[in-house]
Amino acid sequence: GENVEQHPSTLSVQEGDSAVIKCTYSDSASNYFPWYKQELGKRPQLIIDIRSNVGEKKDQRIAVTLNKTAKHFSLHITETQPEDSAVYFCAALSVGGGADGLTFGKGTHLIIQP
Amino acid sequence: GAGVSQSPSNKVTEKGKDVELRCDPISGHTALYWYRQSLGQGLEFLIYFQGNSAPDKSGLPSDRFSAERTGGSVSTLTIQRTQQEDSAVYLCASSLAQGNEQYFGPGTRLTVT
Numbered sequence: 295g296e297n298v299e300q301h302p303s304t305l306s307v308q309e310g311d312s313a314v315i316k317c318t319y320s321d322s323a324s325n326y327f328p329w330y331k332q333e334l335g336k337r338p339q340l341i342i343d344i345r346s347n348v349g350e351k352k353d354q355r356i357a358v359t360l361n362k363t364a365k366h367f368s369l370h371i372t373e374t375q376p377e378d379s380a381v382y383f384c385a386a387l388s389v390g391g392g393a394d395g396l397t398f399g400k401g402t403h404l405i406i407q408p
Numbered sequence: 409g410a411g412v413s414q415s416p417s418n419k420v421t422e423k424g425k426d427v428e429l430r431c432d433p434i435s436g437h438t439a440l441y442w443y444r445q446s447l448g449q450g451l452e453f454l455i456y457f458q459g460n461s462a463p464d465k466s467g468l469p470s471d472r473f474s475a476e477r478t479g480g481s482v483s484t485l486t487i488q489r490t491q492q493e494d495s496a497v498y499l500c501a502s503s504l505a506q507g508n509e510q511y512f513g514p515g516t517r518l519t520v521t
Contacts, residue, residue: 300450326507337499337512338451383450389507394464395441395453396510 296321300399317384318366324386412513429485433502
């Protein structure tokens, strides 16, 4: 089955600086890679996703890059703000490949220092 | 429109009792997923329903766990003879189809004493 590794487990950055979270996956058949943000006591919410037919996707301050050859993908947040503080999860799925649900990384606790 | 809803929001039960958790997906979403999140941990996939099709149960942690989806809409996750290690937040998600954005419900926090 799929295995997703996520690093770092905790990341502290100064407000205004950039934050990068990295994930690797094991199943070359995976073709859908979402990122979820989870605030304390809340449900996970999708912030951006990427499919294997593109290498990069941006949405305002958030971007995701995918390297299929190396089987890793990264989340980039620029100009960080206090409201970016949360736990971020990466995930992978092989759509149509038999794996039925998302395989998640263990999460990164992002702390934005004022 | 309404999002994914789950009930109850909290459930405290004694070890050995059975519990039933309910999920109402977003109307029109054919795909429904159950995940489990233990304290401070990531999300563990349990089971997936596509419409009324029989699900692959291999992701369920033990044979004490079962799930069903009636009429392609509401789903229930049942845990029999609960154990303390079953304590977790059980999250349901739905999507238009597999591979589309999954929208999560608020979860049911299960505590087994």
